[in-house]
Amino acid sequence: MSHITLFTDILPEEQERMRVCFQARELVFKNGEIVMEYSSTMHKIGLILYGRATLYCCDKDGNQYMIDELKKDAVFGEPFLLPADSQHYYVKAEEETKVMFIDYEHVIKRCEKACHHHSQMISNLLQMTALQSRQQMQRIYILSRATTRKKLLAYLNGLSVEKHSCKIHIPMSYTALAQYLGVDRSAMTRELKSLEEDGIVAKEGRDIVFPYRLNS
Known part of the structure; x- marks a missing residue:
């Protein structure tokens, strides 16, 4: 659309x-x-x-x-x-x-x-x-994931699909993102670092790059 x-x-x-x-x-x-x-x-x-x-x-x-x-x-x-x-x-x-x-x-x-x-x-x-209804359904899907890592991956994957790119920019602060995902900010930061260490994403500020579409 x-x-x-x-x-x-x-x-x-x-x-x-x-x-x-x-x-x-x-x-x-x-x-x-x-x-x-x-x-x-x-x-x-x-x-x-x-x-x-x-x-x-x-x-x-x-x-x-x-x-x-x-x-x-x-x-x-x-x-x-x-x-x-x-x-x-x-x-x-x-x-x-x-x-x-x-x-x-x-x-x-x-x-x-x-x-x-x-x-x-x-x-x-x-x-x-x-x-907006479709976006709200995507939000429900993200929040239904069992762990902070899965919620984060679901969000990043959705953003990548929306932008048709493996290079994405998170359009809000990390504090706001933690609120959006319904998770603790410190726990989310640890998961982002873990994703970097696992080679799944590269991060600079709020710019995220990953080589293939993520599965949540």
């Missing part, structure tokens, strides 16, 4: 009309600010215009888990992940981040003119939802 954004195949002038029609709001968040807290109903969709944010989950015991990293053109909101009552989901800015908010009701409710660009946006949204 090619890279899809909310405004793929929608002309700039049509995008401006949609901003007005959908009563879009653009807000800038500082590093560490809460961008959005999820509710049990589908109220709004957020689109990252620039910057970087993270989607977190906090369970009833107060344990916090990183769910996803959100960069430019990423879309988030209840329609993509309807929260369970026992869990709290929220998005936090990791640097200065500008977000466009659109009311979900304006997206699903067709206007009287039945504009082509409205139909195109819904098509884009459905494709992005399908892609």
